[in-house]
Structure formats: structure tokens, C-alpha cells
Amino acid sequence: xxxxxxxxxxxxxxxxxxxxxxxxxxxxxxxxxxxxxxxxxxxxxxxxxx
Amino acid sequence: xxxxxxxxxxxxxxxxxxxxxxxxxxxxxxxxxxxxxxxxxxxxxxxxxxxxxxxxxxxxxxxxxxxxxxxxxxxxxxxxxxxxxxxxxxxxxxxxxxxxxxxxxxxxxxxxxxxxxxxxxxxxxxxxxxxxxxxxxxxxxxxxxxxxxxxxxxxxxxxxxxxxxxxxxxxxxxxxxxxxxxxxxxxxxxxxxxxxxxxxxxxxxxxxxxxxxxxxxx
Amino acid sequence: xxxxxxxxxxxxxxxxxxxxxxxxxxxxxxxxxxxxxxxxxxxxxxxxxxxxxxxxxxxxxxxxxxxxxxxxxxxxxxxxxxxxxxxxxxxxxxxxxxxxxxxxxxxxxxxxxxxxxxxxxxxxxxxxxxxxxxxxxxxxxxxxxxxxxxxxxxxxxxxxxxxxxxxxxxxxxxxxxxxxxxxxxxxxxxxxxxxxxxxxxxxxxxxxxxxxxxxxxxxxxxxxxxxxxxxxxxxxxxxxxxxx
Numbered sequence: 001x002x003x004x005x006x007x008x009x010x011x012x013x014x015x016x017x018x019x020x021x022x023x024x025x026x027x028x029x030x031x032x033x034x035x036x037x038x039x040x041x042x043x044x045x046x047x048x049x050x
Numbered sequence: 051x052x053x054x055x056x057x058x059x060x061x062x063x064x065x066x067x068x069x070x071x072x073x074x075x076x077x078x079x080x081x082x083x084x085x086x087x088x089x090x091x092x093x094x095x096x097x098x099x100x101x102x103x104x105x106x107x108x109x110x111x112x113x114x115x116x117x118x119x120x121x122x123x124x125x126x127x128x129x130x131x132x133x134x135x136x137x138x139x140x141x142x143x144x145x146x147x148x149x150x151x152x153x154x155x156x157x158x159x160x161x162x163x164x165x166x167x168x169x170x171x172x173x174x175x176x177x178x179x180x181x182x183x184x185x186x187x188x189x190x191x192x193x194x195x196x197x198x199x200x201x202x203x204x205x206x207x208x209x210x211x212x213x214x215x216x217x218x219x220x221x222x223x224x225x226x227x228x229x230x231x232x233x234x235x236x237x238x239x240x241x242x243x244x245x246x247x248x249x250x251x252x253x254x255x256x257x258x259x260x261x262x263x264x265x266x267x268x
Numbered sequence: 269x270x271x272x273x274x275x276x277x278x279x280x281x282x283x284x285x286x287x288x289x290x291x292x293x294x295x296x297x298x299x300x301x302x303x304x305x306x307x308x309x310x311x312x313x314x315x316x317x318x319x320x321x322x323x324x325x326x327x328x329x330x331x332x333x334x335x336x337x338x339x340x341x342x343x344x345x346x347x348x349x350x351x352x353x354x355x356x357x358x359x360x361x362x363x364x365x366x367x368x369x370x371x372x373x374x375x376x377x378x379x380x381x382x383x384x385x386x387x388x389x390x391x392x393x394x395x396x397x398x399x400x401x402x403x404x405x406x407x408x409x410x411x412x413x414x415x416x417x418x419x420x421x422x423x424x425x426x427x428x429x430x431x432x433x434x435x436x437x438x439x440x441x442x443x444x445x446x447x448x449x450x451x452x453x454x455x456x457x458x459x460x461x462x463x464x465x466x467x468x469x470x471x472x473x474x475x476x477x478x479x480x481x482x483x484x485x486x487x488x489x490x491x492x493x494x495x496x497x498x499x500x501x502x503x504x505x506x507x508x509x510x511x512x
Binding site: 194198201205208211212214216219222223226239240243247255261262265266 | 411428
Binding site: 007008009011012014015016018019022023026027030031033034037038040041044 | 500
């Protein structure tokens with residue numbers, strides 16, 4: 001698996017780097033928020049029942 | 051509707067109504083451009099139509115948030131809404147009043163300001179014609195934006211953010227027709243498109259503006 | 269049994285909660301496989317050199333950016349006509365995802381354009397349309413943030429989405445009229461004579477599938493979050509009223 005990016009290495013790598021960072025950031029943010037709100041919801045529901 | 055129109059016109063012309071503000075803004079923007087790009091007559095006459103279009107657009111934008119905000123603050127808007135006049139007609143009257151107090155003066159002022167930018171003789175009629183055709187669309191679109199943001203405190207910046215993308219097609223066709231006219235190229239297509247946008251916006255957007263006013267007054 | 273049953277927030281959450289990890293996992297799998305395949309295992313194209321590898325990010329993100337807006341338009345229409353809260357919240361949930369996708373498409377396009385066209389940015393119709401699309405996303409998200417009452421916000425943003433769609437379409441035609449472009453034609457076409465060679469095509473399809481799954485997973489996740497947040501706020505108000 002040799003990789004020869006030639007003279008365009010910086011372009012290709014920066015495209016991948018920035019895009020992946022944005023994707024991971026968006027996914028991580030959405031996922032963390034999803035988990036947090038879900039936990040909060042469960043806590044409140046338990047409090048109402050108990 | 052006529053009464054509302056006349057009332058808005060009177061309010062705008064009265065001191066503090068902001069009638070002269072957008073004209074003054076237009077003048078200042080036009081004066082600033084040569085400072086920024088340099089005084090060469092060739093450059094100025096080439097970018098002149100576009101600069102005047104952008105200037106007129108920004109001057110229109112400046113006066114938009116007063117449209118409903120003042121009536122909203124002093125409580126006149128709910129009163130107007132309870133009158134037998136449908137809100138769609140209110141929006142249309144507001145847009146017409148706005149055009150008469152900003153769009154029309156801007157169109158007329160564009161010609162003398164063109165002299166400052168070294169416009170060639172052939173450019174003037176096209177510039178005035180495209181502005182006359184295009185500024186009604188700017189007013190109607192802006193009225194929709196103002197109706198959308200009427201309930202929001204300090205919504206002026208948001209209003210610009212929402213309205214500016216909506217201005218893109220009008221600006222492109224308007225400035226393009228003015229540019230082509232100045233260079234003696236074919237202008238029928240952009241002119242027709244510009245007129246089409248204006249008529250379409252006039253016909254449809256008051257309904258959208260009326261709908262969002264109703265939501266905002268709920 | 270009809271599709272409108274999923275408009276019930278409880279039912280929506282119960283149905284989508286088990287789907288989310290699968291869609292999310294599938295998205296990660298597809299994107300990782302597709303990108304590794306594309307990045308390490310495909311040859312360079314004659315004309316593009318190694319920059320052809322950017323296509324595995326550029327095309328899928330551009331597709332999602334446009335289709336995300338269309339999905340928001342449909343969701344807004346459903347909200348305006350049938351008043352299902354889930355629909356309005358789904359539109360709200362999709363906006364930031366679409367915005368990030370537009371940003372990725374713009375960034376990869378600029379980086380790709382630099383060596384190919386010799387400039388980071390050209391006022392090419394396709395690029396310009398995407399910039400305008402980005403502005404529309406920005407305004408839409410800003411309007412959601414600005415209005416405290418959720419139903420009012422849903423109504424106003426829906427109308428903005430409708431009007432914005434018309435003007436976005438108009439802008440597209442205006443921009444094409446205004447400047448003929450450098451950008452090549454559509455990459456994807458069912459006509460195999462036209463579309464790109466199979467070596468690039470297969471990993472690209474894997475990447476597109478990954479991006480679609482990612483969009484679905486993120487929108488479901490964020491919609492669930494919005495539904496729960498609304499419910500939490502309602503419960504809070506109830507508790508306050510009970511205390512008062």
C-alpha cells in the first residue's frame with residue numbers, strides 16, 4: 001500500500017483533513033447532545049414516577 | 051388601504067421618519083467607492099453601474115426594519131391587524147409606501163450620482179430603467195423580511211442576513227442589464243427576467259408577508 | 269397503519285432509537301471503507317493527478333447539501349399543512365447538518381480548484397450557487413435561534429424555507445446566466461458512457477452511501493434530541509406552575 005500523492009499532496013491532505021474534522025466534529029457534537037438530553041429526560045421521567 | 055398608504059407616507063416624510071437617511075447613505079457609499087478603488091475614470095465608469103446597484107440595495111436594506119418595528123413598538127400593528135383590511139393588503143401597502151419613500155428617490159438619485167462615478171452617457175438611461183424595474187422587487191422582498199423579524203428584539207442584523215440572499219437574483223439581473231446596456235450588448239433577457247422577478251414578487255410575496263405577520267401577531 | 273403514525277413524538281422516538289446506532293455505525297463503516305479505498309487503492313487520473321481523490325468527499329457532501337435543503341423544504345411543507353411537530357423539528361435538526369455539508373463541498377471545491385484552475389475561488393455558477401445555498405442555511409439557522417417560542421419559530425422558519433427555496437432556484441438560474449463556468453458537468457449519470465471510470469465509481473458510490481446514512485443518522489439523532497428538549501421544557505413549566 002504505497003501512497004504517492006505527487007505534487008498535489010498538500011491539497012489532497014488538507015481537503016481530507018478539514019472535511020474529516022468537520023464531519024467528526026458535527027457527529028460528536030450531535031451524539032454527545034443526544035446522550036446528554038436522553039439521560040436528562042430519563043432522570044426527569046423517573047423523578048415524576050417516583 | 052389607501053388610508054394606510056397615506057399614513058405611512060406621511061410618517062416617513064415627517065422628521066425622524068428616515069426618509070432622507072437612505073438617500074444620504076446612498077450618496078456616502080457612492081462617494082466612498084472612488085476612495086477605495088482609486089480615481090481612474092476608466093475603472094470607475096466600468097464598475098459604476100454595479101456600484102450604484104449595490105449602493106441602492108444597501109440603502110434599501112437600511113430602511114427596512116423601520117417598516118413594522120415602529121408600528122409594533124407603539125402598538126399600532128395589532129390595531130391595523132384588527133381592521134377589516136387583510137394583512138396581505140397591509141403588507142402590500144407597506145411595500146408600496148416603502149418603495150415610494152426609498153426605491154423611487156434612490157432611482158432618481160442614481161443618475162446624478164452616476165456623474166460622480168464617470169458613467170458614460172449611454173449608461174444613464176439603462177441604470178435608471180433597471181433600478182426603476184428592480185427596486186420594487188427589493189421593497190417587496192424586504193417587506194417580507196421585515197414581517198418575518200418583526201417580533202424579534204434587535205432584529206436588524208438578522209433581517210439583513212435573511213434578506214440579502216433573497217436579493218441575489220434581482221441584483222444579478224438588474225446589474226447585468228445595466229452593464230450590458232452600457233456596453234451596447236443585448237439586454238432583452240436580463241430586463242425581462244428582472245421585470246419577471248418584480249412582478250412575481252409583487253404578486254406572491256405579500257401573501258407570504260401576510261402569513262408571517264399573522265403568525266407574529268398570534 | 270400509515271406513515272403519519274410516526275408523527276407521534278413518542279412513536280417516533282421508540283421507532284428511531286434502535287435505528288440510530290445502526291445507521292450511525294453503517295455510516296462510519298461506509299465512509300471509512302470508501303475513503304480508504306478511494307484514498308489508497310485508486311490510481312491517479314490523467315488530468316487531475318492525485319487531486320482526483322478529493323472527489324470522494326466533494327461529490328457526496330455536495331449531494332447531501334442540496335438534498336438536505338429539499339428534505340427541509342418537504343418537512344416544512346408537512347409542518348405547515350399537517351402541523352406535526354416532529355416534522356418541524358426534523359427540519360430544524362437537518363439544517364446544521366446541511367450547512368456543514370455545504371461547507372465541506374465548498375472547501376474541497378476550493379482546494380481542488382486551486383491546482384486545476386489555478387485559483388482558489390472562481391465565480392463559477394456551481395460554486396456561486398453553493399455559496400448562496402450556504403447563506404440560506406445560515407439565515408435559516410439564525411432565524412431558529414432568534415425566536416424563543418418554538419411553534420412560532422417553526423412557522424416562521426417554514427415560510428422562510430419555502431420562500432428561500434424559490435429564490436435559491438432563481439439564484440441558480442441567474443448565476444448560470446451571469447457567468448458560464450469552469451466546473452465540469454455532472455459527475456454522476458446513469459449513462460455509463462458519460463460517468464467516470466469504474467475504478468473511481470465504486471468507492472465513490474460507497475462514500476455516497478456512507479454520507480446518506482450519516483445524514484439519516486444525524487437527522488434522526490438531532491430530531492430525537494429536539495423532541496426530548498421540548499418535552500423537558502414543557503415538564504419544567506408544569507413543575508413551575510405546580511409550585512406556584
